[in-house]
Structures are given as C-alpha cells and as structure tokens.
Amino acid sequence: MRRALDDVFDQAVVYHAYTSYMRDYEVIVYATADPMTGIQPAHLRYLFKHCVQAEASTALSPDAWRESLDERLTDPEIGPDLDGYVWAVRWQPLYPGAELITDSRRAQDWAERVGIDFHEVRIEMNGHNLTLIFSELEVTELPIGYTPYVVAEDD
Numbered sequence: 162m163r164r165a166l167d168d169v170f171d172q173a174v175v176y177h178a179y180t181s182y183m184r185d186y187e188v189i190v191y192a193t194a195d196p197m198t199g200i201q202p203a204h205l206r207y208l209f210k211h212c213v214q215a216e217a218s219t220a221l222s223p224d225a226w227r228e229s230l231d232e233r234l235t236d237p238e239i240g241p242d243l244d245g246y247v248w249a250v251r252w253q254p255l256y257p258g259a260e261l262i263t264d265s266r267r268a269q270d271w272a273e274r275v276g277i278d279f280h281e282v283r284i285e286m287n288g289h290n291l292t293l294i295f296s297e298l299e300v301t302e303l304p305i306g307y308t309p310y311v312v313a314e315d316d
Contacts, residue, residue: 165300166259166282168192169205173252174286176309179215186212186293188284189309190255204303211296213271213279220290221246246288253288260285267294 169190176189188207194200221229229245240249262268265281272279277296284291 162280162298163261165207165298166261169207169255170258171254171256174255174284175204175252177217177284177289177291178309179212180208180309184212185210186215186295187309188291189303189307191252204307206299206301206303206307208299208301209282209293209295209297210299211277211279212293213275214267214292214294216292218290220286220288248288253286255284255286257285259283265294 169192172193173191174188175191177187179186186209188209190205190207191202192205193202219226225246229248231243231245234240234243234245235248237249237251240247260283262281262283265279268279268281271294279294279296280298282291282293282295284293
C-alpha cells in the first residue's frame with residue numbers, strides 16, 4: 162500500500178470524491194514519466210474501499226484564498242492571466258504527497274467496531290488535503306474516456 166502511494170508522488174490529481182454508489186472514495190491521478198523512459202502517461206484510479214471517513218480541507222492560506230476569489234480564476238481561458246490560485250487548471254500536484262499513518266487510533270477504532278482492518282492515509286496537494294479512513298486500496302489503470310461519476314439509468 163505504501164509503495165502504491167509513493168508511486169504517484171508529485172503526479173497530477175485530476176479528481177477526488179466518493180464514488181456514485183457512495184461507499185468507496187476515488188482519487189484519479191494522471192501519472193507521467195520522463196519521455197526518455199518510453200513509459201506512456203496513464204490515468205490511475207486509486208480506489209479507497211469501504212471508506213468510512215473522508216475529510217477534505219483547503220491547503221491554501223487565508224491570504225491565497227483572499228487573492229483567489231475572482232470567478233474568472235475558474236475560467237481556463239482567462240484564469241491563467243490573473244493573480245491568485247488558478248482553479249481552472251483542473252488538477253493539482255500530489256505534493257508533498259500521500260502518507261500512510263501507522264498506528265492510527267481512528268483506523269483501529271473502526272476495525273474494532275466493524276471487524277475488518279482499516280487504515281488511515283493523509284494526502285496533501287497544493288489545493289486540498291485529504292484524510293481517509295478505509296479498509297483496502299485498489300489501484301487500476303483507467304480506460305480512455307472514463308467518467309468518474311456516472312448516474313445509473315433506470316430500467
């Protein structure tokens with residue numbers, strides 16, 4: 162699990178939220194390597210299964226927020242030309258990265274109550290910080306055209 166988290170250090174997080182069925186939490190990472198390696202870029206889905214707690218908070222200071230209130234910063238055409246945090250880039254670097262919290266009291270409490278192992282991870286990016294309590298981590302490469310949130314059609 163620790164290696165899977167280390168593998169995406171400083172890559173681009175393009176999406177994070179609970180899945181449409183609301184049990185698991187997904188973090189979509191666009192992973193790239195130096196072009197000289199020949200490794201092709203890929204979208205990876207980090208699926209934190211049985212996620213009983215997800216906390217998201219800003220990584221920006223109050224000063225950065227104050228400078229980033231302009232709605233034009235959400236426009237990909239205009240935002241990059243303005244001062245402030247450009248929300249329109251629609252990605253954030255996974256830096257300083259993800260850390261698996263060993264001996265997490267919160268994870269131990271959930272394990273005792275539910276009867277399966279739980280883990281805690283802290284994911285720090287330049288826009289958001291996440292703390293997740295979950296039981297399993299599943300990492301898969303996504304097919305081209307994957308849409309993170311799909312509403313099921315009625316039969």
